[in-house]
Amino acid sequence: xxxxxxxxxxxxxxxxxxxxxxxxxxxxxxxxxxxxxxxxxxxxxxxxxxxxxxxxxxxxxxxxxxxxxxxxxxxxxxxxxxxxxxxxxxxxxxxxxxxxxxxxxxxxxxxxxxxxxxxxxxxxxxxxxxxxxxxxxxxxxxxxxxxxxxxxxxxxxxxxxxxxxxxxxxxxxxxxxxxxxxxxxxxxxxxxxxxxxxxxxxxxxxxxxxxxxxxxxxxxxxxxx
Numbered sequence: 001x002x003x004x005x006x007x008x009x010x011x012x013x014x015x016x017x018x019x020x021x022x023x024x025x026x027x028x029x030x031x032x033x034x035x036x037x038x039x040x041x042x043x044x045x046x047x048x049x050x051x052x053x054x055x056x057x058x059x060x061x062x063x064x065x066x067x068x069x070x071x072x073x074x075x076x077x078x079x080x081x082x083x084x085x086x087x088x089x090x091x092x093x094x095x096x097x098x099x100x101x102x103x104x105x106x107x108x109x110x111x112x113x114x115x116x117x118x119x120x121x122x123x124x125x126x127x128x129x130x131x132x133x134x135x136x137x138x139x140x141x142x143x144x145x146x147x148x149x150x151x152x153x154x155x156x157x158x159x160x161x162x163x164x165x166x167x168x169x170x171x172x173x174x175x176x177x178x179x180x181x182x183x184x185x186x187x188x189x190x191x192x193x194x195x196x197x198x199x200x201x202x203x204x205x206x207x208x209x210x211x212x213x214x215x216x217x218x219x220x221x222x223x224x225x
Contacts, residue, residue: 002026003048003118008038008064009080010056014103018051021107024177026168035059039067047075048118051110054081054092062095069096076117080105108180131166133225136205136213138166152204157182161197162205165214165224174221198222 005022009015010033022029030047032038036058042050050068054061065077076099079092084102092100098117101110131138135148138159145152145162154162161182165173178194179185202214215223 002028004046005029005114006032006038006042006047006050008032008035008042008050008056008061009053010034011053017107018110021111021180024174025111025181026171033057035061035064039064042068042075043071043073045073045075049114050075050077051080051114052077052097054079054083054088062091065092065095065097076120078110078113078117080110108184111180131163131169133166133169134211134213136166138163147205147207147210150207154201154204157197158201158204161201165222168224170223170225172217172220172223177221 002025005027007015007018007022007029009018009031012033015031015033019029019031030041032041034057038050038052038056039059041047042064052061052064056064059067061079061081065079068075068077077097078099078101079097080101080103081088081092082103083092089100089102099113101113129139129141131140136145138145140163143159145154145159161178164178164181168177173181175188175194179188183193198214198216202212205214206212213224215225217223
């Protein structure tokens with residue numbers, strides 16, 4: 001399920017890159033290019049996470065964070081800054097942020113850290129150990145996959161690909177999303193690696209007589225369900 005994220009970043013290129021990536025992963029993202037607007041937007045408490053630059057006009061990131069915490073807003077905040085010394089990171093974390101990343105950065109890592117922060121916030125005592133779509137089930141602890149009563153033997157990469165599809169069941173996932181989320185590529189290698197793995201996975205998951213679950217969305221990507 002997509003989350004609502006606030007990005008406070010004054011660099012237009014960086015902001016566009018992050019907003020595009022978040023949208024491709026099903027999240028809804030709002031953007032402020034200065035600290036005062038960012039603080040105003042964040043204080044409504046509706047965001048699942050805030051990505052906050054340290055060096056922003058109007059009101060710097062530390063001041064924004066301090067004002068949020070003083071107002072009782074406990075939304076997870078991830079600092080994303082070019083200030084990367086040990087002292088800078090310690091200052092950001094002790095000021096009340098939940099994580100700190102240094103520019104330049106890999107979007108896949110940013111996304112992973114955000115999702116971890118949001119899971120911690122909303123998990124409580126419940127830990128997700130099983131994923132399912134129709135008769136297809138995946139046990140994350142036992143690393144077992146079944147289609148009804150039929151066990152499915154997957155290679156590690158196939159398991160990771162199917163896990164990604166299950167976590168985005170019902171959504172269209174693009175090639176870019178799969179390259180970053182499953183292969184950790186931040187560029188298109190220009191090969192048919194995704195098509196090959198989808199084809200292998202489809203043969204294992206969609207057996208004879210089964211309703212097809214792995215669908216190709218022409219011109220867009222793939223969808224499970």
